[in-house]
Amino acid sequence: xxxxxxxxxxxxxxxxxxxxxxxxxxxxxxxxxxxxxxxxxxxxxxxxxxxxxxxxxxxxxxxxxxxxxxxxxxxxxxxxxxxxxxxxxxxxxxxxxxxxxxxxxxxxxxxxxxxxxxxxxxxxxxxxxxxxxxxxxxxxxxxxxxxxxxxxxxxxxxxxxxxxxxxxxxxxxxxxxxxxxxxxxxxxxxxxxxxxxxxxxxxxxxxxxxxxxxxxxxxxxxxxxxxxxxxxxxxxxxxxxxxxxxxxxxxxxxxxxxxxxxxxxxxxxxxxxxxxxxxxxxxxxxxxxxxxxxxxxxxxxxxxxxxxxxxxxxxxxxxxxxxxxxxxxxxxxxxxxxxxxxxxxxxxxxxxxxxxxxxxxxxxxxxxxxxxxxxxxxxxxxxxxxxxxxxxxxxxxxxxxxxxxxxxxxxxxxxxxxxxxxxxxxxxxxxxxxxxxxxxxxxxxxxxxxxxxxxxxxxxxxxxxxxxxxxxxxxxxxxxxxxxxxxxxxxxxxxxxxxxxxxxxxxxxxxxxxxxxxxxxxxxxxxxxxxxxxxxxxxxxxxxxxxxxxxxxxxxxxxxxxxxxxxxxxxxxxxxxxxxxxxxxxxxxxxxxxxxxxxxxxxxxxxxxxxxxxxxxxxxxxxxxxxxxxxxxxxxxxxxxxxxxxxxxxxxxxxxxxxxxxxxxxxxxxxxxxxxxxxxxxxxxxxxxxxxxxxxxxxxxxxxxxxxxxxxxxxxxxxxxxxxxxxxxxxxxxxxxxxxxxxxxxxxxxxxxxxxxxxxxxxxxxxxxxx
Amino acid sequence: xxxxxxxxxxxxxxxxxxxxxxxxxxxxxxxxxxxxxxxxxxxxxxxxxxxxxxxxxxxxx
Ligand SMILES: [Zn+2]
Numbered sequence: 154x155x156x157x158x159x160x161x162x163x164x165x166x167x168x169x170x171x172x173x174x175x176x177x178x179x180x181x182x183x184x185x186x187x188x189x190x191x192x193x194x195x196x197x198x199x200x201x202x203x204x205x206x207x208x209x210x211x212x213x214x215x216x217x218x219x220x221x222x223x224x225x226x227x228x229x230x231x232x233x234x235x236x237x238x239x240x241x242x243x244x245x246x247x248x249x250x251x252x253x254x255x256x257x258x259x260x261x262x263x264x265x266x267x268x269x270x271x272x273x274x275x276x277x278x279x280x281x282x283x284x285x286x287x288x289x290x291x292x293x294x295x296x297x298x299x300x301x302x303x304x305x306x307x308x309x310x311x312x313x314x315x316x317x318x319x320x321x322x323x324x325x326x327x328x329x330x331x332x333x334x335x336x337x338x339x340x341x342x343x344x345x346x347x348x349x350x351x352x353x354x355x356x357x358x359x360x361x362x363x364x365x366x367x368x369x370x371x372x373x374x375x376x377x378x379x380x381x382x383x384x385x386x387x388x389x390x391x392x393x394x395x396x397x398x399x400x401x402x403x404x405x406x407x408x409x410x411x412x413x414x415x416x417x418x419x420x421x422x423x424x425x426x427x428x429x430x431x432x433x434x435x436x437x438x439x440x441x442x443x444x445x446x447x448x449x450x451x452x453x454x455x456x457x458x459x460x461x462x463x464x465x466x467x468x469x470x471x472x473x474x475x476x477x478x479x480x481x482x483x484x485x486x487x488x489x490x491x492x493x494x495x496x497x498x499x500x501x502x503x504x505x506x507x508x509x510x511x512x513x514x515x516x517x518x519x520x521x522x523x524x525x526x527x528x529x530x531x532x533x534x535x536x537x538x539x540x541x542x543x544x545x546x547x548x549x550x551x552x553x554x555x556x557x558x559x560x561x562x563x564x565x566x567x568x569x570x571x572x573x574x575x576x577x578x579x580x581x582x583x584x585x586x587x588x589x590x591x592x593x594x595x596x597x598x599x600x601x602x603x604x605x606x607x608x609x610x611x612x613x614x615x616x617x618x619x620x621x622x623x624x625x626x627x628x629x630x631x632x633x634x635x636x637x638x639x640x641x642x643x644x645x646x647x648x649x650x651x652x653x654x655x656x657x658x659x660x661x662x663x664x665x666x667x668x669x670x671x672x673x674x675x676x677x678x679x680x681x682x683x684x685x686x687x688x689x690x691x692x693x694x695x696x697x698x699x700x701x702x703x704x705x706x707x708x709x710x711x712x713x714x715x716x717x718x719x720x721x722x723x724x725x726x727x728x729x730x731x732x733x734x735x736x737x738x739x740x741x742x743x744x745x746x747x748x749x750x751x752x753x754x755x756x757x758x759x760x761x762x763x764x765x766x767x768x769x770x771x772x773x774x775x776x777x778x779x780x781x782x783x784x785x786x787x788x789x790x791x792x793x794x795x796x797x798x799x800x801x802x803x804x805x806x807x808x809x810x811x812x813x814x815x816x817x818x819x820x821x822x823x824x825x826x827x828x829x830x831x832x833x834x835x836x837x838x839x840x841x842x843x844x845x846x847x848x849x850x851x852x853x854x855x856x857x858x859x860x861x862x863x864x865x866x867x868x869x870x871x872x873x874x875x876x877x878x879x880x881x882x883x884x885x886x887x888x889x890x891x892x893x894x895x896x897x898x899x900x901x902x903x904x905x906x907x908x909x910x911x912x913x914x915x916x917x918x919x920x921x922x923x924x
Numbered sequence: 925x926x927x928x929x930x931x932x933x934x935x936x937x938x939x940x941x942x943x944x945x946x947x948x949x950x951x952x953x954x955x956x957x958x959x960x961x962x963x964x965x966x967x968x969x970x971x972x973x974x975x976x977x978x979x980x981x982x983x984x985x
Pocket of ligand 1: 867868869878880881882
């Protein structure tokens with residue numbers, strides 16, 4: 154007689170026949186059955202069968218096997234099937250729970266150095282309390298979605314590495330990113346959810362509010378935040394600052410020469426009168442005749458010669474103060490965006506700003522200032538990590554000698570050669586130019602974060618603009634795997650690719666359906682403050698599904714190089730034949746994406762996946778499946794999107810020429826990199842030539858990589874090979890304090906390394922350890 | 925934290941920076957990162973395998 158059974162964890166517990174009866178009853182119930190007595194009788198047969206076999210202390214598995222057999226033998230085939238499904242589901246849940254617990258254990262007891270999950274995203278510090286807490290949440294959420302939310306076909310494809318659903322931990326929560334129109338946002342002020350902020354009144358507040366806007370929006374979305382019109386938006390702040398400074402300096406002049414009790418009051422009243430009568434304001438360009446209208450008013454208080462002198466003084470001083478104020482504001486903005494945190498304190502907001510085409514003196518001053526502040530670096534000369542800066546290159550505006558912003562283009566090259574930013578976007582590339590309308594900055598292409606691009610609009614062709622729009626979600630396809638499975642059969646490859654694309658279309662739409670049910674109050678800033686296009690027409694309890702259609706659903710891909718290698722033995726850097734096939738593959742994907750967009754009215758797009766968390770995952774799974782294959786699975790990573798492999802020797806011009814046509818195909822975003830050797834500051838011409846060549850070849854968005862090293866002990870920034878060129882120490886070596894004193898980079902009261910800057914700031918820094 | 929980089933005396937001379945590495949800023953998938961420590965293994969491998977691209981005369985415009 155059976156008295157005890159062995160549970161999965163090895164424990165022995167008392168046997169209870171009701172448990173078997175209940176399990177059978179549940180399976181029958183799922184099919185509409187309602188007969189507990191039969192279930193109970195079947196359970197007794199199970200026990201009898203076990204005892205007949207002489208098994209007095211069976212395991213749970215053995216009992217379940219017997220249940221299945223008895224059900225089938227007694228003609229309850231459908232119940233048996235249900236029972237097996239139920240059993241499989243339980244096993245899956247159990248496995249997932251075990252896996253989740255193991256993940257939690259690793260997150261808890263392993264440092265980021267040992268744990269790849271903690272370093273999945275390089276901008277989250279996985280070793281901090283908040284960073285780890287975020288990871289607990291994120292890993293738990295992913296498991297939950299796999300078990301209960303995702304379509305099992307999509308979950309399976311993701312887990313097995315056919316596709317990768319990006320930002321899966323946010324599946325049911327929000328959308329990716331947005332291009333914030335700061336011009337619109339600042340008009341009339343806005344609410345952050347923690348209080349109302351008035352319309353800013355000078356460039357300092359404009360800059361501070363831009364940071365707050367980025368931070369607030371970042372709390373509503375899981376991706377990065379971008380400002381597409383930084384120059385145009387900030388220019389209003391500069392104009393207000395100039396006007397204030399001008400009036401204040403007129404007041405100084407009046408106080409000095411007109412012998413007034415209250416020069417301030419007089420200057421303000423005088424300005425108000427002139428502005429009201431003439432409709433003119435003091436402007437930086439000093440070209441609108443304001444001073445001519447002001448002169449007679451001044452002459453009521455002082456003689457004409459003095460009035461002219463006061464005006465001249467005010468213009469000069471106002472300009473000087475405005476320049477200084479703007480520089481300080483931009484310096485603070487860069488500093489803020491590198492230190493402020495969002496999302497429970499573990500992550501610095503991913504921010505991007507686009508500029509380059511505003512030709513007003515105010516907009517130009519903004520650009521000059523932000524680039525000079527970037528050039529100078531943070532407190533101790535460190536390279537700023539944020540914001541990503543993107544300089545808009547446009548013929549007739551900012552590209553050729555004689556263009557009004559050509560000087561800023563040159564400055565952009567110089568700063569990028571030192572600090573890696575700005576990157577360059579090319580408004581003349583045909584696929585960007587088609588949207589461009591002179592005088593309408595919202596039609597100028599902008600790039601977000603690492604590369605995302607949103608401008609075309611299937612849903613609402615009257616709004617083919619960048620402002621207030623972004624990506625909803627994206628999912629990438631493991632192209633190399635399809636190629637490996639095709640075993641050289643290109644036709645099969647395309648058929649299988651179509652099947653995977655259909656799967657991803659479905660998955661993106663299902664995710665959209667979840668996002669669509671959210672309400673405005675779920676996005677207090679993004680929707681509540683009308684940042685997202687058309688959300689200003691919605692109330693707090695309205696669903697966001699309709700306005701979200703302005704966003705993109707993007708299909709991504711990774712490893713075109715390995716794909717070609719697997720299909721024909723060469724990648725697109727190696728032969729024109731491979732390049733043609735590569736273009737055919739990506740062209741086919743674009744065609745499918747466009748068709749899907751037409752069919753659904755949704756903004757499906759094709760993105761060259763940035764692969765932040767994905768660069769190693771696909772190849773690890775594929776190596777297990779197919780072994781090490783030369784040029785395919787023999788590296789730790791699959792090559793980024795359509796890039797020529799990083800390890801392949803190729804000239805800059807050839808790389809640009811080969812990658813450019815893929816930019817035209819990937820309307821959801823793209824970027825090309827060139828790796829320069831040595832210090833590009835010493836060869837600025839070559840740097841600029843590379844940028845010009847990118848433009849000529851039809852690149853949409855590009856940037857140039859070069860080594861930027863820093864010695865935290867003496868503060869040197871530049872290239873450091875083995876030995877620091879400033880203080881002469883090797884990595885990990887000590888240097889004498891006398892030497893640093895001699896170099897003028899030693900603070901007498903410093904207690905930690907890094908003696909070149911503010912010691913209070915240095916005290917909080919953790920020196921970079923040597924492995 | 926003070927283990928690295930704090931002042932040590934060697935032969936009566938004040939020395940500083942022992943155990944302190946250089947910062948190497950690199951761009952990965954569009955973002956800059958201050959040190960390689962925080963890259964995941966695959967991306968670290970990718971950075972290590974990068975080769976430079978020569979700028980030839982054909983680029984001259
Ligand atoms: Zn040094």
